[in-house]
Amino acid sequence: MKPNLLADLSAPAKSILVFGVYLLLLGALLVLAPNVLLGLFRIAPTTEVWIRVVGMLVMILGAYYSLAAIAEVRPFMRWTVPIRFCVLFFFASFAVTGLAPATLVLFGLVDVAGACWTAWALRRAASQAV
Numbered sequence: 001m002k003p004n005l006l007a008d009l010s011a012p013a014k015s016i017l018v019f020g021v022y023l024l025l026l027g028a029l030l031v032l033a034p035n036v037l038l039g040l041f042r043i044a045p046t047t048e049v050w051i052r053v054v055g056m057l058v059m060i061l062g063a064y065y066s067l068a069a070i071a072e073v074r075p076f077m078r079w080t081v082p083i084r085f086c087v088l089f090f091f092a093s094f095a096v097t098g099l100a101p102a103t104l105v106l107f108g109l110v111d112v113a114g115a116c117w118t119a120w121a122l123r124r125a126a127s128q129a130v
Contacts, residue, residue, distance in 0.1 A: 030055025
């Protein structure tokens with residue numbers, strides 16, 4: 001990695017990298033200490049392996065986001081925007097139907113905030129290129 005990696009990244013790439021690091025940290029917490037996170041959001045503790053499997057998948061997604069940011073993969077950045085909006089829809093649906101507590105929606109809001117930042121940065125970069 002370059003010493004000035006963050007400084008050399010475009011604004012859209014920075015938004016993707018920050019989101020990737022968030023996913024890496026969230027995934028690590030789900031793998032290593034899932035009940036800490038679950039307790040913060042008033043979700044029942046578990047001893048099942050599935051929450052750790054989810055954590056592993058979240059870390060893998062975080063790695064993809066981080067590597068795409070470092071490589072400045074613009075198509076990937078664009079693809080993430082509508083998909084991250086979908087996360088809120090699914091989490092809200094799970095909460096409304098009683099499958100999950102309403103606090104799960106907070107994770108969807110993080111996704112939407114990140115998607116908005118990336119969309120704004122992509123638009124700004126496109127307008128500066130013209």
